[in-house]
Structure formats: structure tokens, C-alpha cells
Amino acid sequence: MGAGHHHQLYLPGGSVVHRLPPQCKLLAIFAFAIVVVATPRERFWAFAAYAVLLGVVAAAARVPVTYVGRRMVIEVPFVLFAFLIPVIGLGERITVLGLSLSVPGLWAAWNILAKATLGVAASILLAATTEPRVILIGAQRLRLPSLLVQIAMFMLRYMDVIMEEMRRMRVARESRGFEARNFRHIPVIARSAGALFIRSYERGERVHLAMLSRGYSGRMPIIQDMSASAHQWATALALPAAALAVLGLTW
Template sequence: MSTPTIENGAAAVTAAARGLPTEVKIVGAVVFTFVVVATPREAMWAFALYFSIVAAVCVAARIRLSWLLPRMSIELPFLVLAVLLPFAESGTRVEWLGLSLSVPGLYAAWGIVVKGTLGVLASLILAATTPVQDLPGGLTRLHVPPLITTVVLLMLRYATLLAAEAKSMDIARRSRGDDPRMLHRIGATARGVGSLFVRAYERGERVHWAMLSRGFTGAVPATGSAATRTAWAFGLMPAALAGAVCAAAWGGL
């Protein structure tokens, strides 16, 4: 097979992975995450296969490692908790480099790290392959309650506006000689957060009345066509493979 043919095939796979209907990708990510959580933590080989599935999806969708790694820092608080568990848990203990570690704590830490990392990777893959503006429509086609879909839509729409508002307030404070890094300024910082909350609430109220005046009925309309059976079969393939691995892991216990 010639190199151009291989490249064309890879491009077609990438386009198919990124062009899947939003609802298919949402269901695939959620099912994959639930399968990972349901896998017994003692079956370490199963998690190695899960990482292989994630790596294959990343390659197919051409998601760069340099894009994933900075965004995985969101799980750092959970990693800190995992590091403490081997020291805090009771039960059988083992010695390692002069440290007394709990065996149940080690298993618990392993479970938190590996399952949390896989869950974060699944959500990041969804974010990398799905435009933000397509999420509300996908949720609507999945028959998610209209209130939740509306909240998601407004959150996505106005998160950047609130961030810009917070930045402008911070610049205004600094231009008046305030330094939020100083401990005695913590009161001013707290008042600034409260003021931002009030502004956000007032802005949300104005936006809500404007939407009602333009005929908003409380539901986000589903744009685009529904997913075909082929799209569902292709999009849920990684989740189905993960489900087979999970079943084998439980069968081997």
C-alpha cells in the first residue's frame, strides 16, 4: 500500500472521529468513565488496556500530548489525597524505603490515581473533539432536562465574560495601589469576590428577561441531524472494548 493511501486513510479516520455527532461522543465518554470506575482496582492489566484504548483514540483524533498534559493538572488535588492514603489507612502494612505503608491504602491510592486519570483523559478527549457550541444541542438530543441544558448553555456562553469582568476588577484594584498578595488585603479580596457574584447575578437576570422577551420557552432547540446507527457503532467502539475488558477483569477474580 502506498504512503499517500495510508495518509488518506488516517485523515479519513481523524475526520470521522472529530465529526461524530455530539451526543455519541458524550455517551461514549460517560460510558467509558463508568466502566473504568466499575473495574476492580486489583486488575492492573485492565487499566493498562484502558490506557491503550485512550492512546488509540488520541492518535486517531490527532490530539497532541502537549495539549493534554497541561490540562490534566485539574486532578492534582486528588493526587495529593492519594499520596496521603498509604500513610493514613490501617490494616496490613509493608516496609518500603524505611516507610511503613498500608496495603489497603496503597490499593486505594492506586484506584484514585488510575481511575481519576482515565476519567480526566476521557473528558479532555471529548473537549478536544467537540466544539463548545455543539454541547447544548447534543444534550438536547439525549433528552437531558431542559433546565440543565439551559444552565450548561449559559455557563459556557458567559464564563469568558465573567473572567473578563474579574480581570477588569483586578486591574482597577491594582491601579489604585492594592496588592492582593498581601495578607492584610484579604478583606478587600473577599469583597471583590462578593461584588463579582452580585454583578454576575444581575447580568444573569437581565439576560434571562431579554431571552424571555425574544420568545425563549425554556428549552434549547436541537440543531443538526440525529446520529445514525453507523455513527453510534463507530463512536461507542472504545466504550464497548472497555466494557469487554471490565467483564474479563471481573471474570478473572
């Protein structure tokens, strides 16, 4: 139960952003990402303006910049990939600091970096202001495929249970003198993973029985009514609307 009382990405608070219904935030972030991706990569000013917009949202949500910064680490693999493109890219080349780089490669790298960074930052803001289970209620309200939403819900609920089971299996292995040290131990780990899969599958069956016993008929019942007012929709959609205006102005 390492996650503590709240999910690690969530930053509890009562700001206007926290209080918006999840479906509004989800749609706003999605629309924002579309506008960002649709922006031609030559429009440097537009990207700067998008970053400022996210800064405004962060300030309104009282999410510290350092908090967002720390969680941006997840982007590092993409950044490394982006840095590789100019090196291995083809076409016209220029020399920067003694390194021969491809010009189309540089553009491609900038394109990936700028758009991914904005997208990741926007997602971090969403996660910091919305509890995971509430995000899923939003997804349910937006009529995302109900089966996918339910799968995500159960993943969220049973992650800790399965991690705990995994820990117990590791303790059982180690109590009998086993420690994974090199690749010859992979079969043992693989068998444990197989056993864990079967246990989880059986748990799934029991959970399904429990759901049937309480009248489940394929759809999750609506327990919390989280309908959004026109005002709340307008507040949330101000972000993509502003981004769209920036895109129009820099055309």
C-alpha cells in the same frame, strides 16, 4: 478574551472522532467510565488494556500524547491524596524503601490512581475533539435537565464578559492606590466580589428580558439538528464495548 479563537481545551480537527455527534461521544465516555469503575482493582491487565483503547482513540483523533499529558496536570491534587493513603492507612503493613506502608492503603491508592487517570484522559480526549458549546448541544440531545444545560451554556457565554468586568474593577481599585497585599485587605476584595455578583445578577435579568423579547418560553429552541445515524452510534460505542469485552476476558 485570553481564550483566543477556540476554547483552550479544544484541538480543532476533522478526524472521525471530531465529526461524531456530541451525544454519541458523551454517552460513549460515560459508559467507558462506568466499565472502568466497575473493574476490580486486582485486574492489572484490564487497566493496561483500557489505556491502550484510549491510545487508539487518541491516534484516530490525531490528538498528540503530549497534548493529553500536559492537561493531565489537573489530576495532581488527587495524585497527592492517593499517595497519602498508604502512609496513613491501617491494617497489614510492608516496608518499601524504608517507609512503612499499609497494604490496604496501597490497594486503595492504586485503585484511585488507575481509575481517575483513565477517566481524566477520556474526558480530555472528549474536550479536545468537541467544542464546549457542541458538548452542551449533545447534553441537550441526551435530555439532560434542560435548566442545568442552559446554566452551563450561559456560563460559557458570559465567562469572558464577567472576567472583563472583574478586570475593570481591579484596574479601578489599583488606580486609586489599592493593592491587595495581606489579609487585612480581604474585606475590600469581598466587597468587590459582592458588587460583581450584583452586576452579574442584573445582567442576568436583562438577558432574560432579551430572551423573552424573542419568544423564549422556558426551553432552548433546537437550532442545529445534530441527529446521529446508527453507524455513528456504533462507532462511538465501540470504545465502551471494547472495554466491556476486556473486562469479560479478564474475568
